[in-house]
Amino acid sequence: MIVVFNENATAKQIQKVTEKLLDKGFDLHRSTGSSQVVFGVVGDTLRVDTRDFEVLDGVHEVIRISEPYKLASRSFKKEDTIVKVGKATFGGKKIGMIAGPCSIESRDQIKKIAKMLKKSGTKVLRGGAYKPRTSPYAFQGMGEEGLKYLREAGDMNDMAVVSEVMDRMDIIPALKYVDMIQVGARNMQNFALLKELGKINIPILLKRGMSATLQELLMAAEYIMAGGNHQVILCERGIRTFETYTRNTLDISAVPVLQQLSHLPVITDPSHGVGIRDKVAPMARASVAAGADGLILEVHYDPDKAFSDGAQTLYVNQYEQLVKELKIIASAVNRTL
Amino acid sequence: MYLLNQRAEQVIEMGKVKQKMEIKVFDPKRERDIFVNMTEKNPGPLHVDAIVRIFERIIDESRRLERIEANEKNE
Known part of the structure; x- marks a missing residue:
């Protein structure tokens, strides 16, 4: 100092x-x-x-010369942390793919999507059961029932599952069903929630708040790690800028910066990052090219009828095409997918 | 080098005395006196500012030594 x-x-x-x-x-x-x-x-x-x-x-x-975060810092741990989620890994040579619908809408819906995603080699299934919607009148999610369907769909297709928890009261019930818990952008600085997540022993997918600096994101990771849970994946999901054409601005520069500052794996969420379906694939390709350790994408067989975020959700065939393209880009940056 | 270490030994002795008499390690008046003393006796060609900067480091390191010695004694 x-x-x-x-x-x-x-x-x-x-x-x-x-x-x-x-x-x-x-x-x-x-x-x-x-x-x-x-x-x-x-x-x-x-x-x-x-x-x-x-x-x-x-x-x-x-x-200040030294960073205020310690456990999350690259100077604390030189080598990359590899987080395992089922059969997928994040932070190693292999790029991890997470895909699925924004919301779990029914048992049939999540099962149908999981089966389709399995074909393209996706190892982690996403699906929201507790939805942090901007409007209290919008669809709020299926809750624990949804998590049950997510687990079933994952098990049937040999996929790990991830879902968001908004309230610390929901952590224990969620542990019965999920392999990784997601902290949404709106909860990135819910320190009571982060502290509780530090006490459990499954990976945490921590999303960057829409107005959070990278230092604030790393401080949030530090909260989880300080409790003893070191399995944290950082996720860039778009930030608020003056540009209104896209829903958010996907900050791709966050990928190399976070990888320099921290040993934790860094993934991006192009779906929320841009919010417009036909712009999702280019941002996903750019993320892999920039060195992202994984991607989380919203995919649905009928996005136009999805209960939430339909406009940014990829059709299954678009996703399959994207995976093919990502494999080529991955090999160009000495990674595999 | 020899003279600096000889000074350090005396610093440790002073530290013990200070601790016994419950005097604080940091004594701004004494430090100021040292600087005045040094600059008055400076024959040049080093500028008085340079003398102050060099002695600041010597005093900083001496204080650090006193602190470490005191901590070891307390443990």
């Missing part, structure tokens, strides 16, 4: 800051310049709120 003083900081002000830093057990490297004094602060600065020092008289700026 670096403390920069104002040009007119008095000896007394500098002395006060020195005392406070020494009291907290830090070592100082002072550097008195011709106009400004700068302190290099050495020690466990992760625990410090830099604002505590910024408000002190005479202080111009406090700059």
